[in-house]
Amino acid sequence: MHEEPTQPSSPRRRYRLNVVGDFYVEDGCCTMCGVPFTNEAPDLFGVDGEEHCYVRRQPTSARELEVMLNAIRGADTKCIRYAGRDAAVLRALAEADELDVSDHSTGSLRAGAGDVA
Numbered sequence: 001m002h003e004e005p006t007q008p009s010s011p012r013r014r015y016r017l018n019v020v021g022d023f024y025v026e027d028g029c030c031t032m033c034g035v036p037f038t039n040e041a042p043d044l045f046g047v048d049g050e051e052h053c054y055v056r057r058q059p060t061s062a063r064e065l066e067v068m069l070n071a072i073r074g075a076d077t078k079c080i081r082y083a084g085r086d087a088a089v090l091r092a093l094a095e096a097d098e099l100d101v102s103d104h105s106t107g108s109l110r111a112g113a114g115d116v117a
């Protein structure tokens with residue numbers, strides 16, 4: 001039986017094909033904008049037919065994290081989300097004005113204090 005790779009702390013539902021990890025595409029959110037495939041991120045994303053994209057591989061380097069952040073910046077519907085608590089990633093999201101995609105409270109980052117709430 002297929003087990004959906006959800007994380008207990010995330011209130012969001014993940015699309016079923018996302019690889020397990022902190023970055024994921026939210027289920028039912030995809031408008032097939034194509035952003036992940038046009039901004040150098042095709043290695044990190046897959047597409048399920050013509051229906052939905054998903055995170056195929058988690059970023060494993062600073063370069064890949066930047067690529068993932070570029071995809072997040074370009075995705076209009078905030079469909080690519082972050083369920084982790086890595087302070088550096090959350091700071092990068094804050095700097096990109098994309099903290100809305102974080103599944104966790106980030107009040108102190110929004111306030112500019114620099115620490116993860």
Ligand code: SF4
Pocket residue numbers: 025029030031032033034035036052053054075076077079080
């Ligand atoms: S970034 Fe969002 S809207 Fe665009 S293809 Fe991926 S899931 Fe769909």
